[in-house]
Amino acid sequence: MAPVSMFPVPARAQQRGTLLVVCLAALALPLSFSAGAVAVPALARSAAASPTALAWVTNAFMLTFGSLLLAAGGLADRYGRRRLFLLGTVGFTLATAVVCVAPALLWLDLARGLQGVAAAAALASGTALLAQAWQGPARARVFALLGTTFGMGLALGPLLAGLLLQALGWRSVFAAGGVLTLVAFGLGARAVPESHGERRPLDIGGMLSFSLTLAALTLALLWLGEFGLHAVRVQLALLATLLLGGVFVTIERRHPSPLLDLSLFSQPAFLGVQLLPIDPKGDIVPFDAANDALGGDFLSRLNMNLREEKGWSYGVNGYEQVLLHAVPYTVSAPVQGDRTGDTLVELNREITEFVTSKGVTPEELKRVVTKSINQLPGEFETSGAVLGAMMNIDMLQRPDDYYETLAPEYRAQTTASLDKAARSALDPKGFTWIVVGDAAKVRPQLEKLGMPIEVVEAP
Numbered sequence: 001m002a003p004v005s006m007f008p009v010p011a012r013a014q015q016r017g018t019l020l021v022v023c024l025a026a027l028a029l030p031l032s033f034s035a036g037a038v039a040v041p042a043l044a045r046s047a048a049a050s051p052t053a054l055a056w057v058t059n060a061f062m063l064t065f066g067s068l069l070l071a072a073g074g075l076a077d078r079y080g081r082r083r084l085f086l087l088g089t090v091g092f093t094l095a096t097a098v099v100c101v102a103p104a105l106l107w108l109d110l111a112r113g114l115q116g117v118a119a120a121a122a123l124a125s126g127t128a129l130l131a132q133a134w135q136g137p138a139r140a141r142v143f144a145l146l147g148t149t150f151g152m153g154l155a156l157g158p159l160l161a162g163l164l165l166q167a168l169g170w171r172s173v174f175a176a177g178g179v180l181t182l183v184a185f186g187l188g189a190r191a192v193p194e195s196h197g198e199r200r201p202l203d204i205g206g207m208l209s210f211s212l213t214l215a216a217l218t219l220a221l222l223w224l225g226e227f228g229l230h231a232v233r234v235q236l237a238l239l240a241t242l243l244l245g246g247v248f249v250t251i252e253r254r255h256p257s258p259l260l261d262l263s264l265f266s267q268p269a270f271l272g273v274q275l276l277p278i279d280p281k282g283d284i285v286p287f288d289a290a291n292d293a294l295g296g297d298f299l300s301r302l303n304m305n306l307r308e309e310k311g312w313s314y315g316v317n318g319y320e321q322v323l324l325h326a327v328p329y330t331v332s333a334p335v336q337g338d339r340t341g342d343t344l345v346e347l348n349r350e351i352t353e354f355v356t357s358k359g360v361t362p363e364e365l366k367r368v369v370t371k372s373i374n375q376l377p378g379e380f381e382t383s384g385a386v387l388g389a390m391m392n393i394d395m396l397q398r399p400d401d402y403y404e405t406l407a408p409e410y411r412a413q414t415t416a417s418l419d420k421a422a423r424s425a426l427d428p429k430g431f432t433w434i435v436v437g438d439a440a441k442v443r444p445q446l447e448k449l450g451m452p453i454e455v456v457e458a459p
Contacts, residue, residue: 017191018133019142022126023149024184025089028177029119030153031160035177036061036112038161039170043105056109059222064116067214071207072124074259077197081125081132085192088122089185096178100171122181132195137299139308200257207259209248216240261336268340268437272331272347274430280322281396285409286421287320292368293360294318294351294422295331299367301350302331310346312339324395329426340435341445352428359419372410376403 036058043054076084095114102108127146134142164172220237227234252258278287288296295302295318302316316333331351335343380386380403393402435442439455446453 014191014193015133017187018129018193019145021089021184021188021192022085022130023146024180024187025085025092025122025126026146026149027153028092028180028184029123030150031157031180032061032115032119032174032177033058033154034157034161035173038158038165039173042165042170043108054105055222055226057105057112059218060109060113061116061119063215063218063222064113065119066116066218067211068117068120069124070259071211072120073128074203074207076121076125076128078199078202080194080196081128082188082192082194084121084125085129086185086188088118088120088125089181089188091118092122092181093178093185094118096174096181099174100178118181122184128197129192129195133193135309136304140299140304201255203251203255203257203259205251206248206255209244209251210259213241213244213248216244268335268337268435268442270333270335270340270343270436271434272333272431273434274329274427274432276320276327276329276425278320278327278425280324280327281398283409284320284322284327285406286413286417287425289365289368289372289410289413290360290418290422291318291320291329292371293364293418294354297368297371301354302333302347305346305350306333306335306343310339312336312343316347322392322396331431337437337441338445340437340442341449344433344446344449344451348428351426355419355423355426355428359422360415362415365413365415365418369410369413373407376406 040054040057043057072084072088092115095111095118098111099108099115102111127143130142130146131139160176161173164176216237220234220241223231223234223237229235249262252260252262276287278284292300294300295316297303298315300316300318302318306313306316313333313335316331318329318331320327320329331347333343333347380389389403392398393400399405433451435446443453443455
């Protein structure tokens with residue numbers, strides 16, 4: 001059983017503690033990647049081993065880590081994300097200790113495989129902990145920091161590993177990652193709260209078949225470089241990959257709660273379009289800034305709701321096109337097939353609230369104005385961009401210094417000016433919604449909304 005903190009921790013401290021321990025664990029992973037590559041030359045000098053055996057110092061970790069990530073995520077949702085994270089970090093620390101005292105290369109390779117298992121558990125549960133602890137724009141910033149931590153580990157890992165190798169020997173190279181996960185375990189046991197995913201039947205068949213599929217594929221790729229495509233073992237590994245992959249797809253299609261929802265790979269194209277009552281040659285800045293808060297960038301309301309909070313879409317975008325005689329507005333939202341109707345309800349709700357009761361907030365105003373001003377210099381980095389700006393000035397009959405006036409105009413905007421621009425232009429009932437997908441799955445969802453539907457068969 002994972003240890004339970006005996007003292008209550010404030011919610012804010014839990015958030016920060018969760019971020020700290022997950023980043024520590026995340027930093028250990030790229031260090032472990034680098035450790036194998038840096039330590040192999042030293043191991044080759046100290047142990048009489050074949051190149052193949054030495055290669056498995058790195059391959060064993062990659063094989064188990066890559067093949068078990070998805071399964072670890074499913075187990076974390078079912079049995080507890082904190083529990084699996086603590087098991088993963090302490091397991092990684094123990095496996096690292098075995099690596100450091102391994103009497104032979106075979107034992108080292110086996111321990112590296114166990115490191116990969118523990119790393120998969122820590123990473124899958126750790127990212128789920130972050131997604132649970134942080135919401136909205138803060139979640140995006142947290143995951144950006146997590147990605148930065150990975151990047152730092154990948155960039156500095158070889159340098160740190162080389163220094164440790166020269167100063168303390170190859171065992172210290174592996175020990176560095178174990179120290180980080182030990183600290184993450186100690187802090188996590190104190191500060192990280194427990195959370196679970198939706199209680200659903202465990203897809204054991206999917207976990208096994210997916211993990212074996214990735215394991216077979218990884219082996220095939222590893223052997224391909226060593227033995228070539230004509231080697232029997234490579235061909236058998238590729239054949240096993242195809243067969244196991246087919247088994248996995250069959251299981252996922254039939255399981256009531258699949259480990260991987262295959263409908264995510266067949267998302268319907270989802271568009272909403274309306275013409276805005278805006279003069280293309282007039283002032284577009286207030287509406288453009290208002291739209292950045294609604295749907296124009298990653299941190300906009302539409303994207304934060306449907307992508308980050310609900311997970312129904314890979315990304316939602318709302319944008320206006322300033323043409324010579326018209327300004328059409330488009331909402332683009334490729335969505336999960338079984339959530340098409342729900343997505344339409346959410347889009348209508350968000351847009352309606354934006355132009356009625358929940359206008360632009362001071363925080364959104366500050367964010368969109370800062371972003372719009374900061375990105376202005378980058379819009380003219382190529383000759384094509386400069387030519388396009390000149391053509392835009394000519395087509396819309398704007399003054400020659402138009403782009404020089406944008407920064408002061410953005411600074412002059414207020415929440416009231418943005419609300420006025422959005423409310424005078426956007427009509428939540430004025431959208432024509434276009435869905436390209438499987439009518440048998442999509443149409444029943446739309447019929448429940450009582451909307452008029454026109455079906456156009458694919459040619």
